[in-house]
Amino acid sequence: MKDLMEADSPHQALVATALLATATGARSMxxxxxxxxxxxxxxxxxxxxxxxxxxxxxxxxxMEMVGDKLPNIPxxxxxxPLLGRVAAGAIIGATIGGMTRxxxxxxxxxxxxxxxxxxxxxxxxxxxxxxxxxxxxxAAVEDAVVVxxxxxxxxxxxxxxxxxxxx
Numbered sequence: 506m507k508d509l510m511e512a513d514s515p516h517q518a519l520v521a522t523a524l525l526a527t528a529t530g531a532r533s534m535x536x537x538x539x540x541x542x543x544x545x546x547x548x549x550x551x552x553x554x555x556x557x558x559x560x561x562x563x564x565x566x567x568m569e570m571v572g573d574k575l576p577n578i579p580x581x582x583x584x585x586p587l588l589g590r591v592a593a594g595a596i597i598g599a600t601i602g603g604m605t606r607x608x609x610x611x612x613x614x615x616x617x618x619x620x621x622x623x624x625x626x627x628x629x630x631x632x633x634x635x636x637x638x639x640x641x642x643x644a645a646v647e648d649a650v651v652v653x654x655x656x657x658x659x660x661x662x663x664x665x666x667x668x669x670x671x672x
Contacts, residue, residue, distance in 0.1 A: 524658030526594035530623025538566035539655035594620025
């Protein structure tokens, strides 16, 4: 990721923001956890704080994926969950903006808007999947897509040919 900070790559930063915020639209913690993991692997933190944060956020993302299958969980399009996803998208965009020496406010707006749109689109995607397969299987398929999108977002932060954070 250090190459991205030094390179003049606005498209790469935009793609990474869009992908991670899209993942967050479906699962609020996934984009944040993927970004934290990527940052911790690039960190010179001698006390391990970045790695601990990444581990906690990864655990939260995993718990969210499990909790998403429970019957009484509110829809992601309800006001509270939607606001959380939009805020998480803004955090992702602002963080990537700072990492790439770009405008954090613009990054936050791109991340928030992407998460907002992705929330609605992934909600509809899950409903369509559930019409063609058992709901639990539809949720698992959605999870696989979300993790893949988050991994692609992290990989977009790496220079071409760099080792992937999620092999």
